Amino acid sequence: MPEVVDNVAVARLYGEPLFNVPQDLYIPPDALEIFLEAFEGPLDLLLYLIRKQNFNILDIPMAALTRQYLAYVDEIRTRNLELAAEYLLMAAMLIEIKSRMLLPPRKTAEGEEAEDPRAELVRRLQEYEQIKLAAAQLGTVPQAGRDFFRAQVHIEQSLQPRFPDVELSDLQQAWADILKRAKLVQHHRISREELSVREHMSLVLKTLQGRRFVEFEQLFDPARGVAVMVVTFIALLELAKETLVEITQAEAFAPIYVRLAYTPS
Incomplete structure (x- = not known):
């Protein structure tokens, strides 16, 4: 079996790459229940899919992104509806953007080109990514109580009163x-x-x-x-x-x- 890069093989078994999922592979029913809990919301999942597929965030292929997004959401919709609710709202937004891109562009009353339907989504993704990177940088800064503790010295006060000096x-x-x-x-x-x-x-x-x-x-x-x-x-x-x-x-x-x-x- 020829050597391949890890991201080409679907898995490795005892060090050997596997190109196809075995038909007799058993996946426990609860194996995918906690998948979306690893993300902090729909924007986090969208950003993960964009970076994973090396999509240009300024020119997102909505069809491919929507298809992958819905595939992830469908995995947990039947098991954890409460968790999937906010993800379904983003799915509706993606489908709307995809539908608007299929229609011919319309000019505004001033004769200008209409705004790209993806513009609002791109802006939100960029802002979220900046905040996420800033939070990661803050997380590396040492914090009192987590990475170190402040030294405290308790000094017992003498019971004998200290009188002020006479001038x-x-x-x-x-x-x-x-x-x-x-x-x-x-x-x-x-x-x-x-x-x-x-x-x-x-x-x-x-x-x-x-x-x-x-x-x-x-x-x-x-x-x-x-x-x-x-x-x-x-x-x-x-x-x-x-x-x-x-x-x-x-x-x-x-x-x-x-x-x-x-x-x-």
Whole structure:
């Protein structure tokens, strides 16, 4: 048996081409029921037939195309009428176009040649083919959830609240308020007193010892005068600089609190 191209033989059996369908070949009744389900509609089937037979889409041979189309539709019309309904509507359109092409062309009222009966079908086929090619190209683009998944990292938030940092302007405002109140209760007494910053640093640490938080204003005693409060304020700044105390504030314009710095054991 001579070698032939695959599209010439109707089938191959054990690698050998078959030119005729065997008479005793059994085809199950349900073998053709799902054939049209492979197409997405009548236009998809028409485009398949045109490309399969290498027809020119701008000059479609309506007789051959209609004959092949009806042959496919007849295979499933008796088995799946619901599926064949939309295909039968296209079959009626093909028969109408074929009939109009058999009639002699008529000129319009303006004397121009009448439009080709196939023009509307060609336009719909071209638009469908463009959309189908575009959909195929979009299908090759990687999509989230189908070709890849976005990485997600869950971070557990600490139960301990994070207080905002205290700005220098907040300390200045709090210090100005303390000085303003101190002037209202100051005594008119002139005395000379030597004040030690280190000593007041120890006093502040002693005041904070064993207490969770101390309000900023409670560290100052207006009755002892402005000089003592200035030294106490300097001592507090030195302690903060040496990270021995922490100055916190729950929110903007809220009271300022001072506590001993946490030292891990």
